[in-house]
Amino acid sequence: MGEQRITLNVNGRDYDISIEPDMVLADVLREKLDLTGTKVSCREGECGACTILMDGKACLSCLTLAVQAQGKKIVTIEGLAEKGQLHPIQKAFINHGAIQCGYCTPGMIMSAKALLDENPNPTPDEVKTALSGNLCRCTGYVKIVDAVMAAADDMKRGENK
Amino acid sequence: MSAMFKLVGKPAPRHDAWAKAKGDQLYSDDFTMPGMLYGKALRSKYPAAIIKSIDTSKAKALPGVHAVLTAKDVPMNVEISKFGQMKDVGGGFEGLYKVLADGKVRFKGEAIALVAAETEELAEEACRLIEVDYEVQPGVFDPEEALKPGAYIVSSDEGENESNLIMESHINKGDVEKAFAEADVIVENEYRVPPVDHAYLETEGGVAWVDDNGVITMRVGTQVLEHYRTIAKVMGLPQNKVRNMSVPMGGGFGGKEDITVETFLCLLANATKRPVKMVWSREESLEVHSKRHPEILRYKTAATKDGKITAQKVEIIMDGGGYKLLTGWVQMYSTVNAPGCYNIPNVKVDSYSALTNNTPSSANRGFGCCQANFASELQMDELAAKLGMSPLEIRLKNCLRNGDEICTGFIPQGHIALEEIAKKAWEGLEATGPKPDYVDGKKIGRGLAIGMMSYGRLTFMHDSSRVGLRIELDGSVTLRAGVPDLGGGQASVLCQIVAEELGIPMEKVHPYIMDTHLTPLCGTTTATRQLYMSGNAALVTVKVLKERIIKKAAEMLDAKPEEVQLINEKACLINNPLKSVPFVQVVGALSNDGVELFHEGQFNAPFTDVPNLHDMKGRIWPDFTYSAHAVEVAVDEETGKFEVRKVVLCYDVGKAINKNSCEGQLEGGCVYNQGYVTENMGWENGITKARSFAEYLIPTAVDAPEIETIMVESGGGLGPYGAKGVGEPADNSIAPAIVNAIYDAVGVRLKEMPVTPEKLLKAIQEKNK
Ligand code: FES
Numbered sequence: 036m037g038e039q040r041i042t043l044n045v046n047g048r049d050y051d052i053s054i055e056p057d058m059v060l061a062d063v064l065r066e067k068l069d070l071t072g073t074k075v076s077c078r079e080g081e082c083g084a085c086t087i088l089m090d091g092k093a094c095l096s097c098l099t100l101a102v103q104a105q106g107k108k109i110v111t112i113e114g115l116a117e118k119g120q121l122h123p124i125q126k127a128f129i130n131h132g133a134i135q136c137g138y139c140t141p142g143m144i145m146s147a148k149a150l151l152d153e154n155p156n157p158t159p160d161e162v163k164t165a166l167s168g169n170l171c172r173c174t175g176y177v178k179i180v181d182a183v184m185a186a187a188d189d190m191k192r193g194e195n196k
Numbered sequence: 197m198s199a200m201f202k203l204v205g206k207p208a209p210r211h212d213a214w215a216k217a218k219g220d221q222l223y224s225d226d227f228t229m230p231g232m233l234y235g236k237a238l239r240s241k242y243p244a245a246i247i248k249s250i251d252t253s254k255a256k257a258l259p260g261v262h263a264v265l266t267a268k269d270v271p272m273n274v275e276i277s278k279f280g281q282m283k284d285v286g287g288g289f290e291g292l293y294k295v296l297a298d299g300k301v302r303f304k305g306e307a308i309a310l311v312a313a314e315t316e317e318l319a320e321e322a323c324r325l326i327e328v329d330y331e332v333q334p335g336v337f338d339p340e341e342a343l344k345p346g347a348y349i350v351s352s353d354e355g356e357n358e359s360n361l362i363m364e365s366h367i368n369k370g371d372v373e374k375a376f377a378e379a380d381v382i383v384e385n386e387y388r389v390p391p392v393d394h395a396y397l398e399t400e401g402g403v404a405w406v407d408d409n410g411v412i413t414m415r416v417g418t419q420v421l422e423h424y425r426t427i428a429k430v431m432g433l434p435q436n437k438v439r440n441m442s443v444p445m446g447g448g449f450g451g452k453e454d455i456t457v458e459t460f461l462c463l464l465a466n467a468t469k470r471p472v473k474m475v476w477s478r479e480e481s482l483e484v485h486s487k488r489h490p491e492i493l494r495y496k497t498a499a500t501k502d503g504k505i506t507a508q509k510v511e512i513i514m515d516g517g518g519y520k521l522l523t524g525w526v527q528m529y530s531t532v533n534a535p536g537c538y539n540i541p542n543v544k545v546d547s548y549s550a551l552t553n554n555t556p557s558s559a560n561r562g563f564g565c566c567q568a569n570f571a572s573e574l575q576m577d578e579l580a581a582k583l584g585m586s587p588l589e590i591r592l593k594n595c596l597r598n599g600d601e602i603c604t605g606f607i608p609q610g611h612i613a614l615e616e617i618a619k620k621a622w623e624g625l626e627a628t629g630p631k632p633d634y635v636d637g638k639k640i641g642r643g644l645a646i647g648m649m650s651y652g653r654l655t656f657m658h659d660s661s662r663v664g665l666r667i668e669l670d671g672s673v674t675l676r677a678g679v680p681d682l683g684g685g686q687a688s689v690l691c692q693i694v695a696e697e698l699g700i701p702m703e704k705v706h707p708y709i710m711d712t713h714l715t716p717l718c719g720t721t722t723a724t725r726q727l728y729m730s731g732n733a734a735l736v737t738v739k740v741l742k743e744r745i746i747k748k749a750a751e752m753l754d755a756k757p758e759e760v761q762l763i764n765e766k767a768c769l770i771n772n773p774l775k776s777v778p779f780v781q782v783v784g785a786l787s788n789d790g791v792e793l794f795h796e797g798q799f800n801a802p803f804t805d806v807p808n809l810h811d812m813k814g815r816i817w818p819d820f821t822y823s824a825h826a827v828e829v830a831v832d833e834e835t836g837k838f839e840v841r842k843v844v845l846c847y848d849v850g851k852a853i854n855k856n857s858c859e860g861q862l863e864g865g866c867v868y869n870q871g872y873v874t875e876n877m878g879w880e881n882g883i884t885k886a887r888s889f890a891e892y893l894i895p896t897a898v899d900a901p902e903i904e905t906i907m908v909e910s911g912g913g914l915g916p917y918g919a920k921g922v923g924e925p926a927d928n929s930i931a932p933a934i935v936n937a938i939y940d941a942v943g944v945r946l947k948e949m950p951v952t953p954e955k956l957l958k959a960i961q962e963k964n965k
């Protein structure tokens with residue numbers, strides 16, 4: 036199959052790469068850009084482990100062709116920290132024990148980020164609904180929901196400073 | 197005492213939390229190597245067949261294919277794998293399996309051939325080009341059918357080719373027949389529990405290569421590093437020529453306890469002399485790796501009018517699937533836990549396991565115990581209903597207390613908190629308010645179940661663990677431990693213990709884990725044993741170094757060793773903390789004196805002999821962890837759908853060394869086995885219908901209930917600081933509590949899981965007829 040050259044903007048940086056046209060974004064991120072923080076667990080849109088942000092919206096990178104991501108702003112888990120400072124959601128996941136095996140964590144954090152960017156004041160039920168496409172087999176979700184609620188508080192306080 | 201802990205008991209973030217939050221943690225699928233090939237397994241289309249011939253010539257001729265292997269290329273194809281234990285247990289316990297099928301295919305998806313090729317697509321293409329000539333066999337898919345004379349025989353191998361029986365085991369205590377003759381009430385029921393997939397988010401995978409010293413090296417996600425020994429045997433190599441450098445797992449739950457990709461990878465890497473990667477697809481993982489044992493459990497219980505149980509008779513039939521794997525071990529758990537966590541004078545248990553042509557059964561969090569717990573806890577409520585007693589009353593009347601013996605006659609040494617935790621869980625749920633009849637048109641019900649499950653392995657396996665420590669000259673510490681970390685914080689807690697004892701911050705202890713050439717062997721991350729075994733090993737080890745440090749510090753402070761403590765990176769006098777010397781200075785002084793600043797220590801569990809399986813007696817495990825779940829459900833009487841609204845769970849954890857980790861295990865286990873009630877593999881004549889997460893539905897954030905976690909810390913465990921293990925006991929009594937709550941809501945008790953809306957609706961309609 037013929038390779039195709041595309042430009043992807045990932046975590047604020049442009050990458051010129053050549054790919055097979057049928058490659059999904061998850062594989063391009065992991066294999067071509069070595070951004071292995073994005074996980075693949077089911078390849079069919081059922082688990083959320085591959086969630087990234089595309090133009091600010093949560094997006095399943097296992098179902099998205101890389102060519103469709105051209106011209107969009109892609110953010111992965113590796114791009115969340117700013118100037119070496121972890122994002123409040125990352126900090127909250129660490130401090131609340133919301134991470135066990137960690138395989139769901141990148142996708143969870145990206146879904147949580149999409150939620151909080153849109154709704155800075157969610158109720159726990161809204162958090163659960165927003166994360167319902169992200170499976171976690173380890174935690175029972177309790178500490179994940181706690182972490183997202185705490186991050187929401189933290190982000191509000193940060194803004195009011 | 198507890199007031200003096202600096203780190204133990206605190207909710208400390210684990211050492212690996214930062215890397216995981218940043219996406220930096222590497223898992224089995226995150227490595228690539230120069231010249232790496234991709235491995236694939238060709239899997240059987242049928243659950244039962246005779247392989248007449250295999251033609252690999254077309255696959256081998258495909259450009260880009262570097263190896264095609266079948267059973268005849270495996271130096272030792274029939275393998276008895278040990279699971280990390282140092283002792284040959286014998287007696288049919290070790291897990292028998294074949295690396296690649298030959299002769300007979302024993303389950304659908306069994307690997308028949310292996311391919312290594314330059315791309316994944318090429319490897320798949322090569323698999324399609326392999327021609328297998330099958331003679332399809334009728335097979336047998338029901339364990340009871342499999343045990344009947346004249347049944348289809350699953351195996352063609354010596355020792356297994358006369359009957360499908362894997363093992364039988366029996367317990368006889370007192371005189372059950374006499375007790376039944378004298379009973380006021382007798383309750384008799386049959387329960388059925390289904391297979392369960394571990395559904396870890398990370399499927400099985402890894403990379404293997406031959407290093408420049410000719411050592412076959414692998415990086416895989418495994419719960420058992422010690423499988424390198426079995427792999428060496430399969431390859432016909434000495435054990436020191438196989439190295440397992442494992443990586444943290446994206447979940448294990450028992451599913452990475454048996455060998456998964458390891459032998460395939462090593463065979464392919466050895467054949468091609470190139471690095472090879474293999475990662476199973478979700479579909480492959482759902483279909484081929486081992487599942488929780490499906491079981492049929494028949495209970496007959498005798499009791500007095502006032503609810504004292506006088507006899508329990510249980511028959512268990514276990515479906516082992518196509519290979520034995522860990523069935524023998526799992527059977528011990530089902531058998532001994534069959535009577536439940538109760539003090540019953542007369543007990544008879546007869547259990548049988550059978551080979552069938554289903555996907556093999558093996559370890560799954562709960563390991564035979566949660567099957568028995570499900571049945572015995574439904575049986576308790578059946579008895580309570582018959583006697584007009586409450587679920588709490590009947591349990592308090594019969595539960596084990598300190599000094600009581602279990603059905604094998606063994607008296608547990610650890611504290612038994614069943615009475616306290618059963619009350620706390622139930623009262624905790626009641627404290628959330630009186631039970632409403634209906635909420636949003638759905639009928640509300642509340643249920644209770646309690647349980648016990650061991651931590652630490654079967655004592656006849658003679659379990660041990662080792663941890664190594666080295667104090668660096670700047671006062672930091674390197675901890676080396678072959679502890680597979682599956683996400684429970686197995687490695688981090690060891691650092692916490694060492695930091696606590698040396699009086700240094702946790703960040704100063706760096707763990708190097710999971711490398712069989714370099715780390716002391718800790719044994720398996722299974723059987724809820726790491727905190728108990730390796731935690732104690734860490735304690736044994738650090739205490740040796742601590743003694744050296746305190747002795748030197750005492751010299752430097754002009755005091756007696758017993759007057760000195762280590763705290764805040766100092767050695768100081770207990771009675772005069774201002775008189776101190778920095779930790780790092782003591783280390784320097786020891787180094788100048790030529791005193792060893794390293795140590796490797798070992799902890800041994802209690803050892804016993806293999807029990808007589810016809811009359812099991814005595815100690816089977818080191819100790820137990822006790823659980824209670826009180827649950828509120830809402831049932832839609834029109835559709836048969838139900839939701840779990842609230843759970844109050846209470847455990848005696850002994851000592852919560854890392855509060856967050858401990859709670860996280862209890863919450864995670866609760867939701868894991870909430871799934872036991874509804875998850876559906878959809879097995880039909882050896883075929884798995886649930887082949888994706890769209891069909892195998894595990895609980896999501898929306899399904900998970902509101903959970904209140906109550907931890908009792910009795911200090912009465914055998915782990916470090918009196919801790920008990922919680923990883924597997926965490927999922928023990930939730931499923932029966934849910935089913936009992938459904939009964940409370942709508943008056944029907946489904947005795948067979950999964951509880952599907954169709955089954956529940958049918959039962960509700962029948963009852964209302
Ligand atoms: S891998 Fe994309 S949703 Fe599962």
Ligand code: FES
Pocket residue numbers: 133134135136137138139140170171172173174397446447683
């Ligand atoms: S932490 Fe393991 S899947 Fe979520």
